[in-house]
Amino acid sequence: MCAMTPPLRVTAAVATVLAAFLEDPAADRYGLDLMRASGHPSGTLYPILLRLQNAGWVESLWEDLDPVAAGRPARRYYRLTPDGEVAARAELTALQQRLHRGLGGTTSPQTA
Amino acid sequence: MCAMTPPLRVTAAVATVLAAFLEDPAADRYGLDLMRASGHPSGTLYPILLRLQNAGWVESLWEDLDPVAAGRPARRYYRLTPDGEVAARAELTALQQRLHRGLGGTTSPQTA
DNA sequence: ACCTCCTAGCTCGAAATGCTACATAGGGTC
DNA sequence: GACCCTATGTAGCATTTCGAGCTAGGAGGT
Secondary structure (H helix, E strand, C coil): CCCCCCCCCCHHHHHHHHHHCEEEECCCHHHHHHHHHCCCHHHHEEEEEEEHHHCEEEEEEECCCCHHHHCCCCCCCEEEHHHHHHHHHHHHHCCCCCCCCHHHCCCCCCCC | CCCCCCCCCCCCCHHHHHHHHHCCCCCCCEHHHHHHCCCCCHHHHHHHHHHHHHHHCCEECCCCCCCCCCCCCEEEEEEEEEHHHHHHHHHHHHHHHHHHHCCCCCCCCCCC
16 A cells, blocks of 8 residues: 655645535535635636546546436546545644644634 | 734644644743744744834733843743634634545544 | 754755647638 | 537746755864
């Protein structure tokens, strides 16, 4: 197995895409769907999806659909690989904990 | 004044620096200290501190110290401004909630 | 005397990342 | 034909990241 973790930088943008995937790891997602869920424009999202695929975290397959009959273009579905799901969860948890330290306990001068 | 929110991109790296500041908003932090707390190398951290200062989120002052007597160079202390503290907390909370959606419920395998 | 390591701050340049605008292509509406 | 909708993706520029280096003084080794 040797789940290699290639030099993939989990930046804020990448993290939100991973978070969208993890909302429902079993579900197939497609580009427009992920654009709405993550809030990124296509020019940000698609390069991220490419990197995610190169890293082996995500795999993709084309929808088997007749565009004429369906009245819309075929979608390309993206899905987390098993490795990708584990890695994504680990990275997001780590990032969140790093942020949590700042928002944790110590402070209080807020209404909450 | 009117706390303007200038085009400062709160990336993952910036967020971890802000989190380091918010760990103890009253404390003065210096470069090496923040490098260790945030995990970023100097070439990442100092440009971020510059941007944070330009945005008015952070202010800095030189330690008044005689380097010869103290046996170490003087430090430059950085501190969140009141505006910066509010903005930092808001941005970090927003980012965290965006990530939280993906990790909802499922996570638990942490020792802490 | 020289070399190396430590604290402390900061700059430089290449590469990675992000984002606006655009391109493609079919269907529906006016 | 002109325009919007779904749907995927590219091009080029600006910003961000990070390894490497630089300055400078003190401590300690050989």
